[in-house]
Amino acid sequence: MSSKLEQLQALVAPVVEALGYQCWGIEFLSQGRHSLLRIYIDHADGVLIDDCEKVSRQVSGVLDVEDPIAAEYTLEVSSPGMDRPLFTxxxxxxxxxxxxxxxxxxxxxxxxxxxxxxxxxxxxxxxxxxxxxxxxxxxxxxxxxxxxxxxx
CATH class of the missing domain: 2.30.30.100 (SH3 type barrels.)
Structure with missing residues (x-):
């Protein structure tokens, strides 16, 4: 895992878990000036769009304060879905x-x-x-x- 990904995981996972979700995994795709940070969350009862919005708002606040990504980026929060990515x-x-x-x-x-x-x-x-x-x-x-x- 890259150091940037480890840094993001260390910032994001506690926030996600404090909200009652499992931080399933994180993808960071650096694409020059426009990067993508995708966070997968999971829950025993499933994940709805409201769950993704709640996590997105909280994570966004932490990322704004900590500022771990220098360039512009898009934050996505999603369930792992049926074609579940595997990270660990x-x-x-x-x-x-x-x-x-x-x-x-x-x-x-x-x-x-x-x-x-x-x-x-x-x-x-x-x-x-x-x-x-x-x-x-x-x-x-x-x-x-x-x-x-x-x-x-």
């Missing part, structure tokens, strides 16, 4: 048995994109079965990972 080893572990799509920051065994069955977590690696081959993907190499929704 604990989150990966709770979705074992699900289909996932993973994109790496740099190639691993000649490829950056993996889609398959999430088999588990071993130390700092995520185990994904793609066709007949298991890959142990280091968590530090994962740029983006999502659960693939099932419609039974």
């Amino acid at each position: 080893l604990e989150q990966f572990a709770s979705y074992v048995g699900e289909q996932v799509k993973i994109k790496l920051r740099s190639p691993f065994e000649g490829r950056r994109n993996f889609q398959g069955l999430l088999r588990g977590v071993e130390e700092q690696d995520v185990v994904v079965q793609v066709d007949d081959h298991e890959f142990l993907l280091p968590i530090d190499l994962i740029d983006k990972a999502n659960v693939i929704p099932r419609f039974d």
